[in-house]
Amino acid sequence: MNFLLEYLKLDFCILFLLLSVTITSNRADAPSSYWDDNYAQPYFDNTTKRDITVTIGQTAILHCRVRNLGDRAVSWIRKRDLHIMTIGILTYTNDQRYQAIHTEGSDEWSLRVTSPQPRDSGVYECQVSTEPKISQAYRLNVVVSKAKILGNQELFVKSGSDINLTCVASQISNPPSFIYWYKGERVINYSQRGGINVQTDRNTKTSKLIISRATVGDSGNYTCAPSNSDASSILVHVISGGEHQAAMKHGNNSANSLNWHIKSSDNLILYSYPIQVLLALRTSTILLCLLATSTFNIFYIR
Incomplete structure (x- = not known):
């Protein structure tokens, strides 16, 4: 009886070892992410452009790339009024110019704005429904090109x-x-x-x-x-x-000339004198008046 019991223990050990080797082999063949997915946290891929400038009417696309998303959801929020624009692939705004874009199996969750206007400029946040939430800000600039x-x-x-x-x-x-x-x-x-x-x-x-x-x-x-x-x-x-x-x-002299308009019987004649000449004439007139006054005073005293 003891011999039979020892024999069964040996078979059980051999079977356990075989199962252990098989499990270890299968796990080694699988990618490491397969075992870590349930424990890894989502994070943003910062290679995407986060400051986007477009002209009026030119379609704008804000690209948000999230790694290790798992079963979480990605949302787009308009920062100025905290309005939820999209959740996943669903749009939560009556403005049909806004649309969520996502290709199944990809890490990219984008927000598309068709025919943007200057009022659409501002900050938009890409949020992930982790606990606590994580978010990344994007700035949209809609400019008027002239x-x-x-x-x-x-x-x-x-x-x-x-x-x-x-x-x-x-x-x-x-x-x-x-x-x-x-x-x-x-x-x-x-x-x-x-x-x-x-x-x-x-x-x-x-x-x-x-x-x-x-x-x-x-x-x-x-x-x-x-x-x-x-x-x-x-x-x-x-x-x-x-x-x-x-x-x-006329263009060269317009900055430093005075225009004198003299009416004749038939038409209007335009004379243009440099300001320097007019100032010189004015100075000469004053000197002549002073000289005449002095002469008159001298004559009158005598």
């Missing part, structure tokens, strides 16, 4: 010279799809006039309009209109040689 034609708002060009205009689209994150030039309400990028050259560089967000051998007929209002910016305009005057010199002289 094109600018370099130089003054008016341009005087001598007839026969070239009109050269440069337009820059500032405050935009993405290059414009196109930049159109208008004269009045007519697009001139592909005008049949001839001598018109448009050079657009999408990378630098600039466009140049060159009109060769300008004539008086080229005078008018020119507008630069990028696809994703407000337009900018300039008034161009093409004038003859004599008129050009007069216009330039």
Whole structure:
């Protein structure tokens, strides 16, 4: 009987050892995360961009990446009013421009804002339903992009010279799809006039309009209109040689001249005198008056 009992104990030990080896082998073959998932805490992957700038109407996407999420939920909160925008893949706002984006099996939970407006600017938080909650802030900047034609708002060009205009689209994150030039309400990028050259560089967000051998007929209002910016305009005057010199002289002297208007029987004549001359005349007049007064006094005393 004792022999049989010892034999059964030996079989039991052998069976236990075999089971232990099998379990250890299976655990070694499985990835470590398989055994640690239940104990690991969620954390944010900080490689995503957290300061996003877009122009009005350009879709904005805030990317939040969470590792080891497990059975927790990811929510998007608008910071200024603590409004819950999304929970998981569900949207909790009546504003249909906001939408949760998530691909099954991925670590990324994104918030998409379609056709954003300046009022949508602000801080948004990506929250994870741990205890206590963890969150990460994202800033959305919705800006108004406005094109600018370099130089003054008016341009005087001598007839026969070239009109050269440069337009820059500032405050935009993405290059414009196109930049159109208008004269009045007519697009001139592909005008049949001839001598018109448009050079657009999408990378630098600039466009140049060159009109060769300008004539008086080229005078008018020119507008630069990028696809994703407000337009900018300039008034161009093409004038003859004599008129050009007069216009330039008038522009140079306007800061230090006084205009005297003298009415004649038929028209209004414009005289322009440098301020220095007028001041000199005024000083001379005062001296003459003083000299005359002194002479009169001397004569009267005698």
